[in-house]
Amino acid sequence: MSTSGAxxxxxxxxxxxxxxxxxxxxxxxxxxxxQFGFAAVDEAADGSAALRQVERHRYDVxxxxxxxxxxxxxxxxxxxxxxxxxxxxxxxxxxxxxxxNKARVLAMRGQGVTEYLVKPISAQKLEQRLVAALSRPRSxxxxxxxxxxxxxxPREQTYTGPRRRLADRxxxxxxxxxxxxxxxxxxxxxxxxxxxxxxxxxxTLRALLGEVETTAPASEEPWRRIFRIAHDISxxxxxFGHTAAAAVGASLExxxxxxxxxxAVLSLAGGRRVRAVRTHVEALALLLDQGxxxxxxxxxxxxxxxxxAVERVRREEAAGST
Numbered sequence: 001m002s003t004s005g006a007x008x009x010x011x012x013x014x015x016x017x018x019x020x021x022x023x024x025x026x027x028x029x030x031x032x033x034x035q036f037g038f039a040a041v042d043e044a045a046d047g048s049a050a051l052r053q054v055e056r057h058r059y060d061v062x063x064x065x066x067x068x069x070x071x072x073x074x075x076x077x078x079x080x081x082x083x084x085x086x087x088x089x090x091x092x093x094x095x096x097x098x099x100x101n102k103a104r105v106l107a108m109r110g111q112g113v114t115e116y117l118v119k120p121i122s123a124q125k126l127e128q129r130l131v132a133a134l135s136r137p138r139s140x141x142x143x144x145x146x147x148x149x150x151x152x153x154p155r156e157q158t159y160t161g162p163r164r165r166l167a168d169r170x171x172x173x174x175x176x177x178x179x180x181x182x183x184x185x186x187x188x189x190x191x192x193x194x195x196x197x198x199x200x201x202x203x204t205l206r207a208l209l210g211e212v213e214t215t216a217p218a219s220e221e222p223w224r225r226i227f228r229i230a231h232d233i234s235x236x237x238x239x240f241g242h243t244a245a246a247a248v249g250a251s252l253e254x255x256x257x258x259x260x261x262x263x264a265v266l267s268l269a270g271g272r273r274v275r276a277v278r279t280h281v282e283a284l285a286l287l288l289d290q291g292x293x294x295x296x297x298x299x300x301x302x303x304x305x306x307x308x309a310v311e312r313v314r315r316e317e318a319a320g321s322t
Contacts, residue, residue, distance in 0.1 A: 047076030120238030268320035
């Protein structure tokens with residue numbers, strides 16, 4: 001059942017496609033949807049696989065992560081909205097993203113994303129977005145410059161009161177915290193212990209750092225893999241209660257984002273960058289060793305030290321580029 005019980009009839013018998021290159025997140029979203037009453041939930045590991053699924057099956061909604069490889073979420077939506085089959089074009093898509101700044105929201109809107117959900121994923125937030133996408137379906141608009149759902153939200157013709165978005169109305173519903181916890185608890189039943197997953201990520205990060213130090217200091221690939229792990233941790237960990245690890249993952253993301261945007265910075269601050277990454281990795285290991293899940297004043301101090309390490313790398317990069 002849904003978190004409030006109010007939307008059980010809306011979700012009953014529907015089908016969904018969950019698109020994410022993380023098996024763990026696919027399992028979590030799949031379990032939540034089944035809890036809500038969805039009759040069929042399929043999975044795809046990236047945008048290309050999802051497009052093939054959509055061509056073979058008819059779904060009521062797709063929940064799609066933005067950052068995937070080799071085909072990301074935005075590329076999937078772009079291809080979907082330009083598909084020759086109208087049934088594919090009109091599929092409602094909820095985009096899951098770690099960041100919802102103005103540029104990203106405009107990019108999603110411009111490519112025809114129906115709704116977006118900012119991580120961490122929770123039962124309440126997912127239900128809100130599903131209701132917004134499914135309770136008032138929008139007409140498909142196809143022009144030379146845009147293909148996708150009507151970007152104007154539909155309004156009831158007989159309604160003469162204040163014009164408020166459905167999302168605003170959803171925020172006023174009496175959500176019950178205990179129900180939210182119960183749904184998440186049931187959805188995560190049978191999933192791997194996230195502490196074990198984090199431990200595996202720490203082992204992988206240490207191996208990648210060793211690769212950088214010994215064989216490939218100027219190679220982009222290990223840095224990209226480290227960034228991707230950091231991105232996964234910052235987005236996934238809060239859904240499993242590991243908010244402290246998520247904060248460390250987000251800091252590591254910030255440290256390495258310039259490397260992805262401008263690979264030339266690899267020649268700058270190389271030693272300091274490696275040391276800063278290692279500090280982040282050992283911070284994750286420390287949290288695991290101490291069994292620390294949630295943020296606290298102590299973890300805030302740890303994250304502040306990591307922020308200072310990131311700033312030192314930034315200053316050295318800036319000095320080397322002048």
